[in-house]
Amino acid sequence: MLTLENVSAGYGTFQALFGVSLEVRAGEAVAVIGPNGAGKTSLLRVISKVIPLNGGHIAMEGQSLDSVPAHRVIELGIAHVPEHRRLFPRLTVEENLRMGAFINGARSRFDERLAFVYELFPRMKERRHQLAGTMSGGEQQMCAIGRGLMSGPKLLLLDEPSAGLAPVIVQQVFDLVRRIRQEGYTVLIVEQNIQQVLKVVDRAYLLEVGRIKMSGASQELLENDEVRRAYIGL
Numbered sequence: 001m002l003t004l005e006n007v008s009a010g011y012g013t014f015q016a017l018f019g020v021s022l023e024v025r026a027g028e029a030v031a032v033i034g035p036n037g038a039g040k041t042s043l044l045r046v047i048s049k050v051i052p053l054n055g056g057h058i059a060m061e062g063q064s065l066d067s068v069p070a071h072r073v074i075e076l077g078i079a080h081v082p083e084h085r086r087l088f089p090r091l092t093v094e095e096n097l098r099m100g101a102f103i104n105g106a107r108s109r110f111d112e113r114l115a116f117v118y119e120l121f122p123r124m125k126e127r128r129h130q131l132a133g134t135m136s137g138g139e140q141q142m143c144a145i146g147r148g149l150m151s152g153p154k155l156l157l158l159d160e161p162s163a164g165l166a167p168v169i170v171q172q173v174f175d176l177v178r179r180i181r182q183e184g185y186t187v188l189i190v191e192q193n194i195q196q197v198l199k200v201v202d203r204a205y206l207l208e209v210g211r212i213k214m215s216g217a218s219q220e221l222l223e224n225d226e227v228r229r230a231y232i233g234l
């Protein structure tokens with residue numbers, strides 16, 4: 001579904017990604033794991049074209065994204081749930097969800113998609129008139145993911161959905177990821193919470209200082225001595 005070939009990107013003269021290649025197949029959940037500063041957020045940003053592609057190629061379902069501007073990426077079926085959730089704290093849950101449906105195709109299907117998000121996340125329906133900024137971290141993450149689903153994407157990019165949440169809530173967030181998969185969405189998730197994320201994805205890539213260092217089935221990485229020593233602390 002999504003392929004990255006030798007992708008380089010950065011900020012001005014600072015290079016954050018060096019020749020990254022990866023693939024996400026339809027129906028898969030794939031994680032990019034790595035420590036703080038590895039380039040995980042930058043990787044999702046270059047896929048969404050929030051930052052420019054400085055080298056290499058990105059394609060979605062065989063269509064090149066190389067010269068597609070950020071506002072059109074969503075029309076090709078890619079929704080990006082950004083780092084730190086980025087909700088509008090003084091808007092209600094429902095207003096935030098509406099923000100995810102601004103593209104043309106989505107506007108006409110707003111009611112249908114909203115009903116779907118509320119069915120998937122009944123908590124959001126209960127809270128639909130609450131200001132997003134007054135909800136708990138876990139609920140805000142649920143709202144951010146719901147907003148991503150409002151554009152009717154095929155592929156969901158999730159940037160550290162568990163960051164900053166209490167351990168019991170982290171568990172709930174990963175359960176959400178499981179449910180989204182069961183709904184048939186393809187998921188690319190970046191996480192520092194390596195042990196937890198490897199339990200909900202099929203495959204993973206290890207990113208270190210902007211380069212893919214290792215990749216494989218989740219179980220393989222969970223059992224890998226280097227990964228365990230460096231990242232799981234076992």
Ligand SMILES: Nc1ncnc2c1ncn2[C@@H]1O[C@H](COP(=O)(O)OP(=O)(O)O)[C@@H](O)[C@H]1O
Pocket residue numbers: 011014016034035036037038039040041042043
């Ligand atoms: N807006 C920015 N301007 C300049 N450098 C940035 C910016 N955002 C991130 N970086 C740098 O890019 C590198 C990768 O950052 P990031 O992609 O946020 O990593 P991660 O998400 O894995 O923590 C880091 O060295 C970071 O300091």
Ligand SMILES: [Mg+2]
Pocket residue numbers: 040041042083160
């Ligand atoms: Mg990040």
